[in-house]
Amino acid sequence: MLEIKDLHTYYGNIHALKGISLEVEQGEVVSLIGSNGAGKTTTLRTIQGLLKPRQGKILFEGNSLESLSAQAIVRLGISQSPEGRLIFPRMTVQENLEMGAFSRRDAVGIKSDLEKALHLFPRLRERINQKGGTLSGGEQQMLAIARAMMARPRLLLLDEPSMGLAPMLVSQIFSIIRDINIQGTTILLVEQNARMALTVSHRGYVLQTGEIVLTGTAKDLQSNETVRKAYLGET
Template sequence: MLEVRDIHTYYGNIHALKGASLKVEQGEVVTLIGSNGAGKTTFLRTVQGLLRPREGSILFEGRPLEAMPTKDIVRLGISQSPEGRLIFPRMTVLENLEMGAFSRRDGVGVRSDLERILTLFPRLKERINQKGGTLSGGEQQMLAIGRAMMSRPRLLMLDEPSMGLAPLLVAQIFSIVKDINEQGTTILLVEQNARMALTVANRAYVLQTGQVVLTGTARDLQTNEMVRKAYLGES
């Protein structure tokens, strides 16, 4: 579904991604793990068209994305729940979700997807007319994921969905991520909580200073000595 080949992305003169490559097959959960500053968010922003690679290629179902505007990438079927949630705090829950469907023209489908998301996130249904900025951190994360899903993506990219959440809410968010995938949405997950990410993923990539240094099945990486020491807190 997604094939990223040897991309090099810069912030000015800072070489953030140094030949990173990754594949996502339809129906998978693929996770990209790494320490803070490794380039994980940069990777997602490059796929979404928010940053342009100077070298390399990005193919979605065979179509090149490197020069495509972000709005067209969303219409193709890629959506992102960004790091830090970035919801619209002065808009209601409903208005935030409706913003996620800005590129769609199928009113019946939008209403159907709205009902699906409110079923998946009952807390949002309870707060449908509440301002986004008054929600708890966990509720805002649910809203950010729900908003991304309102574009009806075939590939959903999640950037640090567990950031700043209590352990109980982290478990709940990852359970929902698993449900979304089982309902047919392919997921590319960026996550610092490697232990949780590897429990829901099929395959995983490890990113260090802009380079992919390790890849394999999630189960294999759970037992890899380097991953266990660097990312799972084991000695």
């Protein structure tokens, strides 16, 4: 579904991605794990068209993405729940969800997907008329994921969905991520909580200072000594 070949992305003169290559097959959950500054968010922002690569290819279902706008990429079937949630704090929960469907014109389908989102996140149904900025951190994360799902993506990009959440909410969010995948959405997941990320993933890539240093099945990475010491907190 997604193929990245020799991708180089810069912030000014800073070489953030140094020739990474990865693949995501239809129906998979694939994790990108790594420490802060490794290039995980940069990878997602480049796929989404928010950053333009200087070199390399990004292919989604055979379509080249490098020259497309972020809006065009959403219309192709990729949406993102960004790091830090970035909901619209002065809009209600319902208005935030409707903003996720900005590129769609199928009113009946939007209404149906809104109901699906509220079924997936019942807490949001209870807060439907509440301003986004008054929600708890966990509720805002639910809203960010639900808003991304309103675009009806075939590929969902999730950037640090567990950031700042209590352990009980982290488990809940990852359970929902698994459900979204089971229902048919392919997911590329960026997450510092490597243990939880690999629990819900089929495969993973380890990023280190802009380069992929390890790749394998989730099970293989969980048993890899380097990963266990560096990212799973084991000695």
